Each structure stands twice: as C-alpha cells, then as structure tokens.
Amino acid sequence: MGTRERIVDAAEQVVREFGIVGATTKRIAAAAGCSEALLYKHFPGKESLLLAVLLERLPALGPALTRLRLAAGTGDVADHLTAFTLAALEFYTRAAGIAAGVLADPSLTEGFRTMLARSGSGPHLPILALADVIAGEQDRDRIDRKIDAGAAASMLMGACFHRANLSYYVDPPDDDATWAASIVRTLLRR
Amino acid sequence: MGTRERIVDAAEQVVREFGIVGATTKRIAAAAGCSEALLYKHFPGKESLLLAVLLERLPALGPALTRLRLAAGTGDVADHLTAFTLAALEFYTRAAGIAAGVLADPSLTEGFRTMLARSGSGPHLPILALADVIAGEQDRDRIDRKIDAGAAASMLMGACFHRANLSYYVDPPDDDATWAASIVRTLLRR
Numbered sequence: 001m002g003t004r005e006r007i008v009d010a011a012e013q014v015v016r017e018f019g020i021v022g023a024t025t026k027r028i029a030a031a032a033g034c035s036e037a038l039l040y041k042h043f044p045g046k047e048s049l050l051l052a053v054l055l056e057r058l059p060a061l062g063p064a065l066t067r068l069r070l071a072a073g074t075g076d077v078a079d080h081l082t083a084f085t086l087a088a089l090e091f092y093t094r095a096a097g098i099a100a101g102v103l104a105d106p107s108l109t110e111g112f113r114t115m116l117a118r119s120g121s122g123p124h125l126p127i128l129a130l131a132d133v134i135a136g137e138q139d140r141d142r143i144d145r146k147i148d149a150g151a152a153a154s155m156l157m158g159a160c161f162h163r164a165n166l167s168y169y170v171d172p173p174d175d176d177a178t179w180a181a182s183i184v185r186t187l188l189r190r
Numbered sequence: 191m192g193t194r195e196r197i198v199d200a201a202e203q204v205v206r207e208f209g210i211v212g213a214t215t216k217r218i219a220a221a222a223g224c225s226e227a228l229l230y231k232h233f234p235g236k237e238s239l240l241l242a243v244l245l246e247r248l249p250a251l252g253p254a255l256t257r258l259r260l261a262a263g264t265g266d267v268a269d270h271l272t273a274f275t276l277a278a279l280e281f282y283t284r285a286a287g288i289a290a291g292v293l294a295d296p297s298l299t300e301g302f303r304t305m306l307a308r309s310g311s312g313p314h315l316p317i318l319a320l321a322d323v324i325a326g327e328q329d330r331d332r333i334d335r336k337i338d339a340g341a342a343a344s345m346l347m348g349a350c351f352h353r354a355n356l357s358y359y360v361d362p363p364d365d366d367a368t369w370a371a372s373i374v375r376t377l378l379r380r
Contacts, residue, residue, distance in 0.1 A: 019296045021211050100293035103286060103358055106209045113359050122360040144379070151376040154369075155345035158352035163344065165351070168293055169303050170312040179344075186341040189334070189379060 004042045007032045011049050012057045020050070020101020047102075047111040054098055061091050061126045068133050077142045078184050081156070085180040088126070088157060092164035099123075100165075127153045143188060152187055159183055194232045197222045201239050202247045210240070210291020237292070237301040244288055251281050251316045258323050267332045268374050271346070275370040278316070278347060282354035289313075290355075317343045333378060342377055349373055 001009075010032035015023045025046060029036045043049040064087035071080045102108050116122045131153035137143040163172065163179070172179065184190075191199075200222035205213045215236060219226045233239040254277035261270045292298050306312045321343035327333040353362065353369070362369065374380075 020294045096293060099355070100290040103290035103355065104210045104294035109358055116359055122356075124356050124360050124362075146379055148372045148376045151349075151369075151372040154353065155349045155373060155377070158347075158349035159341075159345045160348070161355070162348035162351040165289070165293065166312075166314050168299055169306055170314050172314075179341075182338045182341040183345060186338045187345065189336055 003032075003034060003038065007034065007039055007042055007049070008052050008056055012053045015050075015053065015098060015101070020098060020104070023101070025049075045111060047108055047115055050098055050102060050108075051112070051115065054095060058091065058094050058098075061088060064088065064091070065126065065129050065133075068130070072133055072136050073140055073142070077137050078181075078188055078190055081184045081188070082177075082180050084130075085156060085160060085183055086176060088160040089164055089176055089180065092161045093167060096164050096168065127157050130157060147187075156183065156187060193222075193224060193228065197224065197229055197232055197239070198242050198246055202243045205240075205243065205288060205291070210288060210294070213291070215239075235301060237298055237305055240288055240292060240298075241302070241305065244285060248281065248284050248288075251278060254278065254281070255316065255319050255323075258320070262323055262326050263330050263332070267327050268371075268378055268380055271374045271378070272367075272370045274320075275346060275350060275373055276366060278350040279354055279366055279370065282351045283357060286354050286358065317347050320347060337377075346373065346377060 007028065011023065011028045014028050014031050018027065023046075025036055025039055028049070029039045032039070039049075043052065064084050068080055068084045102112050127150075131149040134143055134147070134152050135149040138145045138147065138149060166172070174182075197218065201213065201218045204218050204221050208217065213236075215226055215229055218239070219229045222229070229239075233242065254274050258270055258274045292302050317340070321339040324333055324337070324342050325339040328335050328337065328339060356362070364372075
C-alpha cells in the first residue's frame with residue numbers, strides 16, 4: 001500500500017474515532033506512520049484529505065446512480081427508486097460525520113467551497129443526476145409528467161440526507177426499507 | 191438582561207464567529223463577561239447551552255407550524271405549504287452551523303442524544319407536526335388521500351434541510367421562492 005493510501009485510511013480511522021474536531025493532521029500522520037511534512041506533500045490541506053476520504057472510502061453514490069441509469073426503461077420504476085433511496089440513505093449516514101465536520105469549521109467550509117468551485121463538482125450533483133433519470137422515465141411515460149423532476153429529486157435526496165442526520169439523535173420509528181418504499185410511493189403516487 | 195440571557199447571546203455570537211469548534215466555554219464566558227464557573231451554574235454542559243441557542247435565538251419553526259395549523263381548512267393549501275417551506279428553509283439555514291457542530295463532535299452528539307431522550311424532544315418532531323397538518327387536510331379532502339402524510343412531511347422537511355446545507359457549498363441555481371413552489375406543486379401534484 002502506497003503512502004497516499006495509508007494516509008487516507010488513517011484519516012478515515014482517526015475521524016471515526018475522534019470526530020472531525022479531533023482529527024488533526026498531526027494525529028492522522030502519526031496513525032499513518034509518516035511525518036506531517038509527508039502528509040502535506042500528498043494533500044495540500046485538511047480539506048483535500050477529507051474530500052479524498054469522502055470520495056474514496058465511503059460507499060459512493062456513483063454505483064447506485066449507475067445501476068439506476070442502467071435499469072431505466074425496464075422493470076418496475078418504483079422498485080428501482082426504492083433501492084436507490086436505500087443506497088442514498090446509507091451513503092448519507094456514513095458521510096454525515098465528515099459533512100458535519102466540514103460545516104462546523106468556517107475555514108474548512110470556505111476551503112471546501114473554493115475547491116468545489118474550481119473543480120466544478122459539489123454535493124448537489126447527485127440531485128441533478130437523479131433528476132435526469134426521473135426526466136428520462138417521464139419521457140418514456142413511466143413516471144407522471146406533471147412531476148417536476150428537479151423538485152422530485154430534491155425531495156428524495158433531501159429526505160435521505162435528513163433521516164441520516166436525524167438517526168444520530170433519535171431512533172427512527174420505522175425501518176429503512178418500509179420508509180424508503182413509502183417515500184417512493186408518495187412521490188410517484190402509486 | 192439577566193446573566194443567563196447574556197450567556198446565550200454570547201454563545202450565539204461566538205459560534206457565529208469561531209464556528210462550533212472554536213466556541214469553547216472559556217471564550218463564551220469571556221464574551222458574556224462572566225466566569226466559566228457562573229456559566230456552568232446556568233448550563234450543566236456545552237450541549238444544554240447550544241440547545242438554548244437553537245431553541246431561543248434562532249428563528250423557530252414553532253410559529254411557522256402554528257400559522258400552518260391555524261390556516262388549515264381555509265384558503266389555498268399549496269400557498270400555505272409554500273410559505274411554510276420557506277420558513278423551514280430559513281430555519282435550517284440558520285441552524286445548520288450549530289447542528290453540524292453537534293454532529294462533528296462524538297461526545298457532544300452523545301450528550302445531545304441522551305438529553306433529547308430524557309426530555310422526549312428531538313429534531314424529528316417538526317416532521318411529525320407537519321404530517322399531522324397534512325393528514326388533517328386529507329381528512330377535509332384538500333390534499334390527495336393517496337399521499338402518505340408522514341412520507342410527504344419527510345420529503346418536504348428533508349428537501350429544506352438538504353438545500354440549507356448545500357447552500358453553504360454551492361449557490362443554488364434557482365431562487366428559494368421558485369424552488370419552494372415547485373416542491374409543493376410536485377408533492378401535491380397541482
């Protein structure tokens with residue numbers, strides 16, 4: 001395993017254990033068995049290291065979106081969306097700690113904002129990708145055309161993000177699968 | 191102004207300036223012009239102080255929910271829900287920093303979880319309250335009975351919470367009012 005990989009692994013482990021507040025580059029370097037100088041050679045700042053953890057170590061939304069795209073036009077659209085909802089919920093639940101940590105530190109938020117603007121990426125892109133899939137199914141008359149695809153995607157992803165955050169404070173009254181099915185049913189009015 | 195009020199004001203100001211990471215009780219006490227010992231006399235821990243800021247200093251969801259309840263059965267239900275959506279979005283946008291700060295610190299999260307369990311309150315209650323209003327309008331045949339009221343409330347609140355968080359990283363492509371109206375239209379299928 002290369003140094004870069006070791007550092008990303010160490011960062012994930014340190015964030016899990018100490019929270020993002022306690023995840024200093026000093027602690028991460030120690031866990032990776034390297035110097036802070038070497039850490040900074042691979043990652044210009046804490047933001048880029050945290051982004052690497054988010055993109056490379058968490059169950060990504062990308063594969064779930066790809067599965068949804070590949071299934072478009074076939075089978076039961078509600079089933080596909082329910083499976084995607086569960087994947088999004090799992091992703092946001094694992095990402096919540098790091099996402100919160102970035103927002104809790106104004107200088108980290110600013111660094112992230114700048115980095116995202118430069119790379120043209122951002123946490124809003126999965127909503128756009130989902131809206132695209134929904135619009136495609138509307139073109140095929142598999143989802144009611146009266147729905148605004150963007151609004152529907154906002155609500156589905158937002159419901160997952162919110163539930164992921166809430167689950168850190170209170171236990172949900174229903175299980176995830178039941179909840180996901182009722183979200184999709186209400187959205188598609190099935 | 192009493193000491194307790196001074197401390198809550200100081201906490202809000204310090205969190206805004208230094209982020210929750212930098213909002214130490216030492217710094218808050220200094221801003222309030224009191225000793226840390228006096229601060230701890232009013233608030234047993236940082237969690238209860240942060241909860242006081244959330245409940246007493248932020249634009250609360252309570253009044254918006256009350257307005258929604260009072261308007262039930264009268265006028266245009268989509269208009270009422272759109273106004274509520276905008277109020278929820280504003281609330282979550284202002285609360286996002288503190289909410290993130292709590293989640294970013296595992297010991298603070300645990301403290302909050304315990305405190306909420308003891309008081310029977312929690313960040314999920316507004317969803318239940320909104321679901322109640324939606325169910326009432328369904329009883330009056332003003333909202334499609336095929337909607338699951340709980341799922342609809344999850345999606346509306348979730349979309350607001352998510353957008354509030356995203357807006358710290360990327361500028362939304364549409365203005366809040368247009369967005370809120372499209373969310374409600376898609377939910378009610380108008």
